[in-house]
Amino acid sequence: MQRAIKKYWPIFVLPTLAAFVIGFIIPFVEGVYLAFCQFTTVRDATLIGLSNFVRAIGDNTFTHAFWYNCAFVVVTTIAINVGGLLVAVILTKAIRGTNAFRTVFFMPNLIGGIVLGYIWQILLNCVLSLLEKPLLALDATAGFWGLVILMCWQQIGYMMIIYVAGLQSIPDTLVEAAEIDGATRWQTFWKVKLPMLMPSITICLFLTITNSFKLFDQNMALTGGQPAHQSELLAYNIYYTFYGRSGPQWRGIGQAKAVIFCVIVVAIALIQLRATRKREVQQ
Amino acid sequence: MKKKLLALLLALAMVMAFAACGPTGGEESPAPGTQTPAASEPAGEEPGGEAAGSVYYLNFKPEQDAQWQELAEIYTAETGVPVKVVTAASGTYETMLTSEMAKDEAPTMFQVNGPVGLNSWKDYCYDLSGSALYGELTSEDYALKNGEEVAGIAYVIESYGIIVNTTLLAEAGYSVEDIQSFEDLKTVAEDITARKGELGFSAFTSAGMDSSSDWRFKTHLANLPIYFEYQDKGINSTDAIEGTYLDQYRAVWDLYINNATCDPAELTAKTANDALNDFVTGQAVFYQNGSWEYANVVGEGKLSDEDVTMIPLYFGVGDEANQGLCTGSENYWCVNKNASEENIQATLDFMYWCVTDETALQAITGSAGAMPSGEAGMGFAIPFKAAPESSNPFVALDAEMTAAGKTPISWNFTTMPSEEWKNMVGSALAVYAADQTDANWDAVVSAFVDNWAAEYQLANG
Numbered sequence: 001m002q003r004a005i006k007k008y009w010p011i012f013v014l015p016t017l018a019a020f021v022i023g024f025i026i027p028f029v030e031g032v033y034l035a036f037c038q039f040t041t042v043r044d045a046t047l048i049g050l051s052n053f054v055r056a057i058g059d060n061t062f063t064h065a066f067w068y069n070c071a072f073v074v075v076t077t078i079a080i081n082v083g084g085l086l087v088a089v090i091l092t093k094a095i096r097g098t099n100a101f102r103t104v105f106f107m108p109n110l111i112g113g114i115v116l117g118y119i120w121q122i123l124l125n126c127v128l129s130l131l132e133k134p135l136l137a138l139d140a141t142a143g144f145w146g147l148v149i150l151m152c153w154q155q156i157g158y159m160m161i162i163y164v165a166g167l168q169s170i171p172d173t174l175v176e177a178a179e180i181d182g183a184t185r186w187q188t189f190w191k192v193k194l195p196m197l198m199p200s201i202t203i204c205l206f207l208t209i210t211n212s213f214k215l216f217d218q219n220m221a222l223t224g225g226q227p228a229h230q231s232e233l234l235a236y237n238i239y240y241t242f243y244g245r246s247g248p249q250w251r252g253i254g255q256a257k258a259v260i261f262c263v264i265v266v267a268i269a270l271i272q273l274r275a276t277r278k279r280e281v282q283q
Numbered sequence: 284m285k286k287k288l289l290a291l292l293l294a295l296a297m298v299m300a301f302a303a304c305g306p307t308g309g310e311e312s313p314a315p316g317t318q319t320p321a322a323s324e325p326a327g328e329e330p331g332g333e334a335a336g337s338v339y340y341l342n343f344k345p346e347q348d349a350q351w352q353e354l355a356e357i358y359t360a361e362t363g364v365p366v367k368v369v370t371a372a373s374g375t376y377e378t379m380l381t382s383e384m385a386k387d388e389a390p391t392m393f394q395v396n397g398p399v400g401l402n403s404w405k406d407y408c409y410d411l412s413g414s415a416l417y418g419e420l421t422s423e424d425y426a427l428k429n430g431e432e433v434a435g436i437a438y439v440i441e442s443y444g445i446i447v448n449t450t451l452l453a454e455a456g457y458s459v460e461d462i463q464s465f466e467d468l469k470t471v472a473e474d475i476t477a478r479k480g481e482l483g484f485s486a487f488t489s490a491g492m493d494s495s496s497d498w499r500f501k502t503h504l505a506n507l508p509i510y511f512e513y514q515d516k517g518i519n520s521t522d523a524i525e526g527t528y529l530d531q532y533r534a535v536w537d538l539y540i541n542n543a544t545c546d547p548a549e550l551t552a553k554t555a556n557d558a559l560n561d562f563v564t565g566q567a568v569f570y571q572n573g574s575w576e577y578a579n580v581v582g583e584g585k586l587s588d589e590d591v592t593m594i595p596l597y598f599g600v601g602d603e604a605n606q607g608l609c610t611g612s613e614n615y616w617c618v619n620k621n622a623s624e625e626n627i628q629a630t631l632d633f634m635y636w637c638v639t640d641e642t643a644l645q646a647i648t649g650s651a652g653a654m655p656s657g658e659a660g661m662g663f664a665i666p667f668k669a670a671p672e673s674s675n676p677f678v679a680l681d682a683e684m685t686a687a688g689k690t691p692i693s694w695n696f697t698t699m700p701s702e703e704w705k706n707m708v709g710s711a712l713a714v715y716a717a718d719q720t721d722a723n724w725d726a727v728v729s730a731f732v733d734n735w736a737a738e739y740q741l742a743n744g
Contacts, residue, residue, distance in 0.1 A: 040381070040384070040403060040404065040406065040407070041381060041382075041384040041385040042385045043384075043385050044406070121552075122552075125549075125552045129546075129548070129549060129552075132548075134548065134717050134718070135548070135549065135551050135552055135717070136551070137492075137551035137552070137713065138551055138713060138714055138717050224494065226551065226710055226713075227710045227713070227714055228706075228707055228710040228711070228730075243377060243378050243381070244702060244703065244706075245701060245702065245703055248402075248403060251381075
C-alpha cells in the first residue's frame with residue numbers, strides 16, 4: 001500500500017492541484033500584476049507602476065472602511081465566539097432535545113448572505129421606525145450594530161458545532177479526575193476544559209476573523225454602504241471601487257486595494273494562528 | 284494485482300471527470316458573481332465565428348429582453364447571420380460588460396449611457412461616422428461624439444415628467460389645465476394633503492430612496508437645476524457647477540416628500556415597486572417617472588389610458604407656461620472596434636436592419652401585438668428616418684407639446700461627473716428627507732457643488 005501511494009501520488013494530487021492552480025494561483029498572480037496597471041478589461045492592461053497604491057491609500061473611503069472593518073472584526077469575533085461557546089456548553093449538557101436545538105442554531109448558516117441581508121434590513125428597519133430612530137441607511141452606527149447582529153445570528157450556530165465537537169472530545173477521565181480532586185465546576189471549565197478546547201478556539205477565531213474581514217453579501221444587502229460610504233466594509237469598498245466607479249483608473253485602484261486587503265488579512269490571520277497555536281495542549 | 288487495477292481505474296475515472304469539467308469551467312465568465320441571465324444562442328451556431336460573421340448584442344434593457352430575442356431569431360432566419368442577444372440584469376450592465384469584453388467572443392454591439400459612460404469605453408468604440416446607420420439618424424444631436432469620431436448612436440428617445448392620475452385629480456376638484464407652473468402644482472398638492480383623510484389618497488407617490496428608485500431624484504430631478512444653469516451660461520457641460528437653482532431643487536424635493544403616501548423618514552426603505560404600487564392602486568395622484576413606465580402603469584388590473592397623462596416637471600424657473608417634458612436619451616449603441624472585421628460588418632448590417640426593416644421597426648416602436656409572435660412590442664420612440672410614430676402615448680404627448688411650441692428640457696444628467704456623484708447626492712437627499720434641517724440641506728448642496736468639481740477632477744484630471 002505504502003509503495004503504491006509513493007508511486008501514484010501524482011495521479012491523486014494532480015486534479016486538485018490543477019484546479020487550485022487554475023482557480024486560485026493564476027488569478028491571484030494576475031490580480032497582483034493588474035494592481036500595477038491601468039485597465040478597463042483584464043486583457044488590455046498597461047503597466048503604470050505604483051500610482052494605484054498611492055491613490056488607494058489616499059482614498060478616504062478606504063481608510064474609513066479599514067477602521068470600520070477593524071472595529072467590526074473585534075466586536076463580532078468576541079461576540080460570536082463567546083456566544084458560540086456558551087451555546088455549545090449548554091447544548092452538551094444532558095437536556096432534552098439537544099439535537100433539535102443544535103439544528104435550529106445551525107440553520108441560519110444555510111441561508112445565503114444576500115437573502116439574510118434583506119430580511120434583516122426589513123426587520124431592523126421596522127424596529128428602528130417603531131423606535132422613531134433613523135433607518136439603517138441613514139445612520140452608520142445603526143448599520144454597524146445591524147451588521148453585528150446579523151453576523152452573530154448567522155455564525156454563532158456554526159461555531160457552536162465546532163465547539164460542541166471539541167467539548168465532546170474531552171475525555172471524561174480528565175473531568176472526573178478534576179472533580180475527585182475537588183475542583184469546582186467553574187475551575188473545571190477554566191482549567192481543564194478550556195485548555196483542551198484550544199484547537200477548536202484556534203479554528204473558530206481564524207474563521208470568525210477572516211469571515212468578518214471578507215464580509216461582502218450581507219454588507220451589500222443590509223446597508224449598501226449607506227449613508228455616503230459610512231457603513232462600508234473593506235470587501236464592499238473594493239467592489240464598489242472596481243465596478244461602481246466609471247473611468248479607466250478605478251479598476252486598477254480597486255485591484256490595488258484588494259492586494260493591500262489580502263496582505264492585511266493574511267498577516268492578521270497568521271499572527272492569530274501563531275498566538276493561539278502556542279496555547280494548544282497535547283492530551 | 285486486482286487492487287492495483289482498481290486503483291488505476293479509479294485514478295483514471297478521476298482524471299476523466301476532471302477533464303470533463305475543464306472546458307465547461309473555462310467557458311464560464313471569469314469574474315465571480317456575475318450571472319449570465321437570459322442567453323439564447325440561435326440553433327446551429329458554431330463557436331469560433333463563421334466567415335459571414337456573427338452578432339453578439341449585450342442589451343441594457345431587461346424589460347425588452349424577450350423582444351430582442353425574437354428579433355434576433357427573425358434576423359437569423361432571414362439572413363442566416365447568427366445573432367446572440369444577452370441581457371444584463373437590472374443594475375449589473377457595467378459589471379457584465381466588463382467581464383464579457385475580456386472574453387474571446389466579446390460583444391460586438393453594446394451600449395453606453397452618454398459622455399460619462401463613453402469615457403470608460405471609448406477605446407472600444409468603432410467609429411460609426413461612415414456607417415449607413417449614422418445616415419439614418421434624423422438629427423446629428425443623437426450621435427455621441429468622441430472628438431471627431433461617432434462613437435455611439437442613440438437608438439431610443441425617452442421623456443419624463445410627472446405622470447398624473449387624472450381621475451383622482453378630478454375627484455380632488457382639479458384638472459391638469461389647472462397646473463401650469465410649480466406654484467400651481469404646489470397649491471394643488473398641498474390642498475390634497477390637507478384633505479387627505481377625506482379624499483383617501485395622497486398627492487405624491489413615495490419618493491423611494493432605495494437604489495431601485497433613487498435615480499428618479501438624484502439623476503432625473505437633479506437634471507433641472509443643471510439644465511437651467513447650463514441655459515443661463517450657454518454651455519453643455521462644466522467642470523464645476525454653481526448650484527444656482529438648488530433652492531428650487533429643495534422646494535420640489537420638499538413638496539415630494541411632505542405630500543406623499545409615506546413618512547419622509549422611511550424613504551430609504553421604499554423601492555420603485557412601492558411607488559408604482561402607490562400609483563396604480565390609486566393612492567397617489569402624481570408620480571415622477573418616464574415614458575418607459577407606460578406599460579407598468581397602464582394595462583389590465585392597472586390604470587387605463589383615460590386615467591393617465593404626463594405633465595412637465597415644473598421647477599419654478601423660466602417660462603413655465605412653455606416648458607415641455609424632459610426628453611433625451613441615455614441609450615447609445617456602440618460597436619466593438621476589437622471585433623473581427625466580418626463581425627463588425629455583420630453588426631453594422633444588423634443595426635441597419637433594425638432601423639429600416641418594416642418588421643423590426645414595428646417590433647421596436649409598436650405596442651400590444653406588434654411582435655410577429657403576437658407579443659407586445661418595445662414601444663420605443665426612435666430617432667431614425669424610417670421610424671413610424673411610436674405607439675406610446677407619453678411619447679406622443681411629448682411630440683404634441685413640442686409641436687405646440689413648448690420647449691423640451693434636454694437630458695443633461697449624462698454630463699454628471701460620475702455615478703459616485705449621483706450616489707452622494709442621493710445619500711444626502713435621503714438624510715435630509717429624514718430630518719429636514721438647513722444643515723442637512725447644506726450637505727446636499729455640498730454633495731452637489733463641491734463634489735461635482737472633485738469628481739470631475741478625478742474623472743478627467
